[in-house]
Amino acid sequence: xxxxxxxxxxxxxxxxxxxxxxxxxxxxxxxxxxxxxxxxxxxxxxxxxxxxxxxxxxxxxxxxxxxxxxxxxxxxxxxxxxxxxxxxxxxxxxxxxxxxxxxxxxxxxxxxxxxxxxxxxxxxxxxxxxxxxxxxxxxxxxxxxxxxxxxxxxxxxxxxxxxxxxxxxxxxxxxxxxxxxxxxxxxxxxxxxxxxxxxxxxxxxxxxxxxxxxxxxxxxxxxxxxxxxxxxxxxxxxxxxxxxxxxxxxxxxxxxxxxxxxxxxxxxxxxxxxxxxxxxxxxxxxxxxxxxxxxxxxxxxxxxxxxxxxxxxxxxxxxxxxxxxxxxxxxxxxxxxxxxxxxxxxxxxxxxxxxxxxxxxxxxxxxxxxxxxxxxxxxxxxxxxxxxxxxxxxxxxxxxxxxxxxxxxxxxxxxxxxxxxxxxxxxxxxxxxxxxxxxxxxxxxxxxxxxxxxxxxxxxxxxxxxxxxxxxxxxxxxxxxxxxxxxxxxxxxxxxxxxxxxxxxxxxxxxxxxxxxxxxxxxxxxxxxxxxxxxxxxxxxxxxxxxxxxxxxxxxxxxxxxxxxxxxxxxxxxxxxxxxxxxxxxxxxxxxxxxxxxxxxxxxx
RNA sequence: GCGGGCGUAGUUCAGUUGGUUUAGAACGCCGCCCUGUCACGGCGGAGGUCGCGGGUUCAAGUCCCGUCGCUCGCGCCA
Numbered sequence: 001x002x003x004x005x006x007x008x009x010x011x012x013x014x015x016x017x018x019x020x021x022x023x024x025x026x027x028x029x030x031x032x033x034x035x036x037x038x039x040x041x042x043x044x045x046x047x048x049x050x051x052x053x054x055x056x057x058x059x060x061x062x063x064x065x066x067x068x069x070x071x072x073x074x075x076x077x078x079x080x081x082x083x084x085x086x087x088x089x090x091x092x093x094x095x096x097x098x099x100x101x102x103x104x105x106x107x108x109x110x111x112x113x114x115x116x117x118x119x120x121x122x123x124x125x126x127x128x129x130x131x132x133x134x135x136x137x138x139x140x141x142x143x144x145x146x147x148x149x150x151x152x153x154x155x156x157x158x159x160x161x162x163x164x165x166x167x168x169x170x171x172x173x174x175x176x177x178x179x180x181x182x183x184x185x186x187x188x189x190x191x192x193x194x195x196x197x198x199x200x201x202x203x204x205x206x207x208x209x210x211x212x213x214x215x216x217x218x219x220x221x222x223x224x225x226x227x228x229x230x231x232x233x234x235x236x237x238x239x240x241x242x243x244x245x246x247x248x249x250x251x252x253x254x255x256x257x258x259x260x261x262x263x264x265x266x267x268x269x270x271x272x273x274x275x276x277x278x279x280x281x282x283x284x285x286x287x288x289x290x291x292x293x294x295x296x297x298x299x300x301x302x303x304x305x306x307x308x309x310x311x312x313x314x315x316x317x318x319x320x321x322x323x324x325x326x327x328x329x330x331x332x333x334x335x336x337x338x339x340x341x342x343x344x345x346x347x348x349x350x351x352x353x354x355x356x357x358x359x360x361x362x363x364x365x366x367x368x369x370x371x372x373x374x375x376x377x378x379x380x381x382x383x384x385x386x387x388x389x390x391x392x393x394x395x396x397x398x399x400x401x402x403x404x405x406x407x408x409x410x411x412x413x414x415x416x417x418x419x420x421x422x423x424x425x426x427x428x429x430x431x432x433x434x435x436x437x438x439x440x441x442x443x444x445x446x447x448x449x450x451x452x453x454x455x456x457x458x459x460x461x462x463x464x465x466x467x468x469x470x471x472x473x474x475x476x477x478x479x480x481x482x483x484x485x486x487x488x489x490x491x492x493x494x495x496x497x498x499x500x501x502x503x504x505x506x507x508x509x510x511x512x513x514x515x516x517x518x519x520x521x522x523x524x525x526x527x528x529x530x531x532x533x534x535x536x537x538x539x540x541x542x543x544x545x546x547x548x549x550x551x552x553x554x555x556x557x558x559x560x561x562x563x564x565x566x567x568x569x570x571x572x573x574x575x576x577x578x579x580x581x582x583x584x585x586x587x588x589x590x591x592x593x594x595x596x597x598x599x600x601x602x603x604x605x
Numbered sequence: 606g607c608g609g610g611c612g613u614a615g616u617u618c619a620g621u622u623g624g625u626u627u628a629g630a631a632c633g634c635c636g637c638c639c640u641g642u643c644a645c646g647g648c649g650g651a652g653g654u655c656g657c658g659g660g661u662u663c664a665a666g667u668c669c670c671g672u673c674g675c676u677c678g679c680g681c682c683a
Contacts, residue, residue: 029643029644029645031641031642031643031645031646032639032642032645033639033640033641033642033645033646034638034639034640035639035640036639036640036641036642037642038641038642038643038645040643047643049642049643051641051642053640054640066634067633080641081641082641083641084641084642084643086642086643088643089643092643109615109633109634110615110616110633111615111616112615112616112617112633113616113632113633115644116632116644118616118617118632118633119616119617119618120616120617121612121616121617121675121676122675122676123674123675123676124616175682175683176681176682176683177681177682177683178681178682221682221683222682223681223682224680224681224682226677226678226682227676227677227678229682229683291683292683353608353609354679355608355679459683460683486683493683495683496683545683568675568676569675569676569677570674570675
């Protein structure tokens, strides 16, 4: 007989009755009835009820073993007597009568319960992640992650993509975030950068002629975290040669859609997958106030600047902003006139919490406009509002007035706030049980800094400008679009990508428009620039955030829920104690002296 | 860097307007009892710097100020 087990804990069935088996696992729960003792023995495959029967000499020993201890038992499989079968358990028809029991590893008193989800705080769960991971829900989510990864890998390989590994100790890549830096011992004063993405390597692989690249790639960015943003994360990184933007979409849609369809019932509720038409960046900002709109939210934003510019409209608060080049955006909230006053008041205080003066509105009922602003907007102007926003009786319309960029952003936030304020069963409430994907296309190549007016790249500087050299030479930089695109699902940016710039001349011109000279370009990206001079194929690709996709499938609001080991919100790992002080010897080796802020003292300092 | 929320037993929480004695409950832990449970049940017990520091008050878990920790968001970041 095997040293530890003949079966796993989710395996035994009626057909095994009479067999003598050996099981190993963790004590999930014990039920001690004095004479008879039940042990639920757990491993990753399931739970089997094991019985220490009356009169057994093992009773006094086994009943002292704590939950979460690891034990091995030998015993006979028996059908459960009478009414005691348990339909809820796959192994519920049988139980194992223990003849021998070995304590492999005793568990101390555990800091929180494994067998039940007791709502333990995240910091404690992360500190004892190995215990947290024993819980059924975590085991399921990590398995989902495994399955998603292998599904994506399989789907990519089936499409003739080759999988690569690229360096982790490397140089800065073109993404705009701060790099994680690693000091070089052999080269005093010099540093490696951890990759923010394998951007340059995958492009170099295209120039090397590999044609179709993918990697489940670790990426590192030293910027503050969010629920959907971590210092290190994984991307399904993809690059293809001789393709157009549409071909990238056509290649990736079946991969992502197929994978989502495969796992969309993970939560127990099957979810629909819908791929919506492309949306131009400008349209997304206008209609949804976001470049990652949640299309489950049916509300849309319209521009009503013209209405408030009318001479017969006397709302001074908006007039002043309009005179300074601002805009008025509005959101139609259908069928809300019967909502209590608190519906509008809550949205108003929400807007104030966002730093806005308030959230003005007009509600239409019985053919009449009502609300604090209505008296400033005469009937003719109200009629124009109705036409622009498609207002019907019993609808309300909310207003946001500010400079364009701020108004867009605020309107986008208000669009979600209004939708969330609607009752759950409202016709226009956020849709449920659906993943709505779309590509956001035609991002601007450049943007102007709000404060300084300086023109800079708005996204990846390696993207190909849509008009090529011609546009770069003849257009206002702010009017140039890039072959740059994002894939968005339910309000999350899942993927960003581009058709790349494969021409060193266009690259130089593109950088010069953003104020970067040839020297900077050669210094920062000389390796890749040189590679372009030896025959570079037109190419493009994208990268899907693996963790965010798993998070969506698991219906978790937080990325940390879909990693086995992960840092907290402050990017500390309390389990492994990272980051940590290092010894003076280590610093000396690296030729580094610390120059710390006054109030912080570390052991090495 | 900034803002919101939270911080009471090992865990999750309750604690009213500042005032009932020893700050409670559930789960967990320890002891005793229990032959069929599967969230077993019963009896008893231990366990608290109410995050920390200061202040107001006859009296502070409760009010005020500061500070620390966690978390969500803004900035930042695709």
